[in-house]
Structure formats: C-alpha cells, structure tokens
Amino acid sequence: MPGILTDSVRSQIDEIELDSSRPLVICDADEVLFEFVRSLEHYLDTRDHYLDLQSFAITGNIKHKETKVPFPASGMKDLLADFFATSTRDMSPVPGAAEALAALARHAQIIILTNMPEEHREDRLAALERHNMSYPVVANDGAKGAAAAALSERTGDPVFFLDDLPPNISSVRRGVPHATIIHFIGDIRLAKLLGPAPDCDHRIDDWVEAQRVIEETIARARG
Ligand SMILES: [Mg+2]
Structure with a gap:
C-alpha cells in the first residue's frame, strides 16, 4: 500500500524547498546511507x-x-x-554514499526519506552533516509511497527511490508508478540473504554503480 500521508510527514515535506523542474532522488538512510x-x-x-x-x-x-x-x-x-x-x-556511513550524493546533487534534488522516530530526526541530521550528507530529511513512519508521491508531485522527472526493504519498494511502486527504483542493501552479509525486490527496477548494492545508473537515466530523459 502507498500508505497515508500523516500530518507530521506533510508538514515536514511542506518545509522543504522543492524545484518543480529538477529530477528527484529519494533516498532511504538505514542500510543505504548508514551502516x-x-x-x-x-x-x-x-x-x-x-x-x-x-x-x-x-x-x-x-x-x-x-x-x-x-x-x-x-x-x-x-x-x-x-x-x-x-x-x-x-552511525557510520555506507562507503561511497556521500561522494555519490554530492555528484548526483548537481543534477537532482536529494531528499532523505527515513523510517525512524521523529524525536531522533535532529540526531540523524547531525550524523548526516558530519558525514557530508546535508540534505533535507523526512522522518516517516511505515509505508513510504504516500510521502514519495507527495514529494514527486512537487518536482520534475525522473524520480528515483532507493531503499533496502522490499515493502518500502512496493509501496513506492504504487505511490509513484513512474519512479526508477533501486533496491540497495549496504551490508554485504545482508545483501547475500535477499534477491532483488519484486517491484524494483535495479538491484544495486554499490554507490558507484547506483550513481552511474541514476546519471544515465537522467541523461536519457533529457534526450
Ligand atoms: Mg533502510
């Protein structure tokens, strides 16, 4: 299910400055940006x-x-x-995440959509800042499809979504059908335990490769 947009998530999204003409990269934090x-x-x-x-x-x-x-x-x-x-x-960062996001930020808006208790949002922002990943954070609860849809309505195309958990991927597939979805699992041991999520477009566990696919997709969309 795409889920419902809670008042908290809606107000967090309303506070973010979004450009209706730029591509969007929505990125999970745990096991994608942080170990x-x-x-x-x-x-x-x-x-x-x-x-x-x-x-x-x-x-x-x-x-x-x-x-x-x-x-x-x-x-x-x-x-x-x-x-x-x-x-x-x-929390320590996933190798290559900060470098890839910095490169992608030249072409797209980066938003971090993370399922975590909202009271720890400031801690997450501090950790992101310390590791050179200062991008807007939305603290979500449960299905991510509604939040992803609300973000993508206010931005340009293409839209990307990266997450390690198949239920989040399925939710965003329903909420934003046209999104390019990358199933990403930072921990090698975990990655070996799970195949590609049924609703993903790409299964990539490495930030260099993820950056390449996102940049190629943006370039193709621009024609
Ligand atoms: Mg995660």
Missing part, C-alpha cells in the same frame, strides 16, 4: 546480545551471547527505540 546492521551489532554487543544473521530479518535473529536465546519479538519495538536514541548520532 544500520553494523551499528546495531555494536549496540547489542554492549547489552550481551549479538545478531545471528540467519535470514533477512532483525526480529528473531538477535540472540543472547551465552544462552543463545532469541530476543523476544514483543520487546523489539522498545529495543529499536533505545537503539535509535543511543546510536543515531554515531
């Missing part, structure tokens, strides 16, 4: 747990270091909230 899984592993290490990447999932794969007992699904919401509260500012 989410590695950061989560550091966090878990300090709390006697570890991530046993048996499948493309966090829930069920977090285990106690000694007992190997899986962390309960019922506690995941609180655990992730605490992780974002303590770790958002210190």
Whole structure:
C-alpha cells in the first residue's frame, strides 16, 4: 500500500524547498546511507546480545551471547527505540554514499526519506552533516509511497527511490508508478540473504554503480 500521508510527514515535506523542474532522488538512510546492521551489532554487543544473521530479518535473529536465546519479538519495538536514541548520532556511513550524493546533487534534488522516530530526526541530521550528507530529511513512519508521491508531485522527472526493504519498494511502486527504483542493501552479509525486490527496477548494492545508473537515466530523459 502507498500508505497515508500523516500530518507530521506533510508538514515536514511542506518545509522543504522543492524545484518543480529538477529530477528527484529519494533516498532511504538505514542500510543505504548508514551502516544500520553494523551499528546495531555494536549496540547489542554492549547489552550481551549479538545478531545471528540467519535470514533477512532483525526480529528473531538477535540472540543472547551465552544462552543463545532469541530476543523476544514483543520487546523489539522498545529495543529499536533505545537503539535509535543511543546510536543515531554515531552511525557510520555506507562507503561511497556521500561522494555519490554530492555528484548526483548537481543534477537532482536529494531528499532523505527515513523510517525512524521523529524525536531522533535532529540526531540523524547531525550524523548526516558530519558525514557530508546535508540534505533535507523526512522522518516517516511505515509505508513510504504516500510521502514519495507527495514529494514527486512537487518536482520534475525522473524520480528515483532507493531503499533496502522490499515493502518500502512496493509501496513506492504504487505511490509513484513512474519512479526508477533501486533496491540497495549496504551490508554485504545482508545483501547475500535477499534477491532483488519484486517491484524494483535495479538491484544495486554499490554507490558507484547506483550513481552511474541514476546519471544515465537522467541523461536519457533529457534526450
Ligand atoms: Mg533502510
């Protein structure tokens, strides 16, 4: 589902200056711009747990270091909230992301559309700034299609969307049917656990290649 546009997301989008004639790159943050899984592993290490990447999932794969007992699904919401509260500012960037976005910003507007608690938006902005990725951030909750549609209505074509999670990709496919969608998974171990999302146009896990495809698509659109 493309989802619904919440008041919070609408007002965040309203605050962004958008150019109706420029192409748009909508980019996820966790596991596309930031090393989410590695950061989560550091966090878990300090709390006697570890991530046993048996499948493309966090829930069920977090285990106690000694007992190997899986962390309960019922506690995941609180655990992730605490992780974002303590770790958002210190997450390390995916290699090549800042350089690729800087190059793409010459041809397109870059917007970061991230699913995270809005109270940590300032931390995310600080981490992005520290790693030379100061672009507008929209803190979203759930399906991303409605937010992507609202952004694309106010910009030019082509529109690009990058994300690691197939449900987000399906949502944007419905919300912005003409978008060029890149399924991108920054962590090599995670990337091996999942094939291309059914609704993506390209599966690319490397920023040099993603930049090339986006630049070629923009050049083709310009004729
Ligand atoms: Mg992500």
